[in-house]
Amino acid sequence: MVKTLLPTFALALIMTASTLAQSANSAAPNPQVRRALEYIQTIETETINEQIKTCEIPAPFFKEEARAAYYKQRFAEVGLKNVRIDKEGNVIGERPGTSSDTTLVLAAHLDTVFPEGTDVKVKREGNILRGPGIGDDCRGLAVILTVARALNEAKIMTKGTIIFVANVGEEGLGDLRGVKYLFNTELKGRITHFISVDGTGTRTTNAGVGSNRYRVTFKGPGGHSYGAFGMPSPIHALGRAVEKISRFEVPKTPKTTFTVGRIEGGTSVNSIAHTAWMEVDMRSESAAALAKVDAQFQQAVQDALKEENEFWNHEKKLTVEVTLVGNRPVGDQPADAPIVQAAIAADAALGLKSVFGASSTDSNIPMSLNIPAITIGGGGIGREAHALTESFDTTNSHVGTQRTLLITLNIVGVK
Numbered sequence: 521m522v523k524t525l526l527p528t529f530a531l532a533l534i535m536t537a538s539t540l541a542q543s544a545n546s547a548a549p550n551p552q553v554r555r556a557l558e559y560i561q562t563i564e565t566e567t568i569n570e571q572i573k574t575c576e577i578p579a580p581f582f583k584e585e586a587r588a589a590y591y592k593q594r595f596a597e598v599g600l601k602n603v604r605i606d607k608e609g610n611v612i613g614e615r616p617g618t619s620s621d622t623t624l625v626l627a628a629h630l631d632t633v634f635p636e637g638t639d640v641k642v643k644r645e646g647n648i649l650r651g652p653g654i655g656d657d658c659r660g661l662a663v664i665l666t667v668a669r670a671l672n673e674a675k676i677m678t679k680g681t682i683i684f685v686a687n688v689g690e691e692g693l694g695d696l697r698g699v700k701y702l703f704n705t706e707l708k709g710r711i712t713h714f715i716s717v718d719g720t721g722t723r724t725t726n727a728g729v730g731s732n733r734y735r736v737t738f739k740g741p742g743g744h745s746y747g748a749f750g751m752p753s754p755i756h757a758l759g760r761a762v763e764k765i766s767r768f769e770v771p772k773t774p775k776t777t778f779t780v781g782r783i784e785g786g787t788s789v790n791s792i793a794h795t796a797w798m799e800v801d802m803r804s805e806s807a808a809a810l811a812k813v814d815a816q817f818q819q820a821v822q823d824a825l826k827e828e829n830e831f832w833n834h835e836k837k838l839t840v841e842v843t844l845v846g847n848r849p850v851g852d853q854p855a856d857a858p859i860v861q862a863a864i865a866a867d868a869a870l871g872l873k874s875v876f877g878a879s880s881t882d883s884n885i886p887m888s889l890n891i892p893a894i895t896i897g898g899g900g901i902g903r904e905a906h907a908l909t910e911s912f913d914t915t916n917s918h919v920g921t922q923r924t925l926l927i928t929l930n931i932v933g934v935k
């Protein structure tokens with residue numbers, strides 16, 4: 521089922537790969553690169569099996585250890601050097617190059633959005649795989665392993681060093697903790713380029729959406745709903761805040777969003793609650809627009825508190841605590857940046873149309889540090905990421921791995 525490329529297309533691929541190298545000052549059009557591309561197609565069944573196996577090892581965010589241990593073993597088995605798990609939980613394996621000018625991190629994330637106890641058994645119906653996390657990001661993890669194997673099989677020596685990373689903390693409240701640790705501590709000062717293989721398809725994310733996330737907790741004395749009536753209520757204050765937030769007006773461009781994602785409070789129907797909280801997520805492609813909606817949000821919370829306290833005018837007052845629980849910086853990269861051009865050249869070589877977009881991914885961190893970074897899909901067709909019904913269509917999925925290899929070589933260069 522993986523032999524879906526027509527021979528003529530394969531030939532075109534090889535021919536355009538040479539053109540690519542001449543025009544983009546990139547990977548040499550040598551037989552080794554062709555060998556690596558062919559090998560990737562040949563072993564796509566194994567890549568898919570790896571993807572399934574990975575996915576059946578649970579990796580809720582903040583609990584990625586079991587999947588990390590498996591990747592540590594696999595990194596060692598495919599011959600990477602200095603294989604280790606850093607203090608944050610990232611799995612790291614290096615493939616040294618012949619010069620020290622370029623060090624590319626090729627990463628995929630270990631964590632999923634699914635809680636402990638989720639059934640992670642992958643079901644297969646023909647070309648369709650079903651399982652939570654099967655595309656996001658079991659595909660990326662399997663792809664980077666196959667890239668390492670293909671480089672070895674084709675005996676490709678690269679000029680720059682490639683550091684393979686299976687990182688923690690991409691999803692939700694993980695807040696990019698894995699990649700933050702790489703750039704701030706573990707590989708501080710070493711990384712010149714960063715690629716995250718995240719999810720499916722062949723899109724390139726070259727702009728990072730910034731986000732601010734908060735937990736807001738209203739607190740009060742609480743009491744009996746009848747006996748203590750007249751006292752301000754944290755739930756009522758929370759309701760006032762949600763009502764204000766729900767009426768925010770934000771620009772369509774730059775795309776800016778807000779959501780109260782979770783609320784909880786109270787203990788029983790006949791009590792004035794003593795606590796109520798919400799979690800709020802705000803995002804924007806623009807740092808200024810994000811700051812603006814953030815300021816509106818802060819104001820809404822304080823106004824809600826004031827209104828609820830003034831409404832009852834009770835001697836006992838409510839308080840509110842606003843805690844930042846997530847912060848992803850906005851990042852951007854022009855279309856003529858060499859790392860973006862590396863993706864465009866790989867697309868051309870594979871006969872793919874280049875598609876770009878903005879998103880919130882691990883690349884936000886390097887982008888905010890002005891280190892060239894992109895996030896790319898691992899191929900195939902993904903549906904319903906972050907849902908229990910997530911699926912992955914393997915049709916021509918090897919192209920995503922080939923593309924990852926070509927982009928990588930366009931950056932590090934072939935010796």
Ligand SMILES: [Zn+2]
Nearest residue numbers: 656657718719
């Ligand atoms: Zn992801």
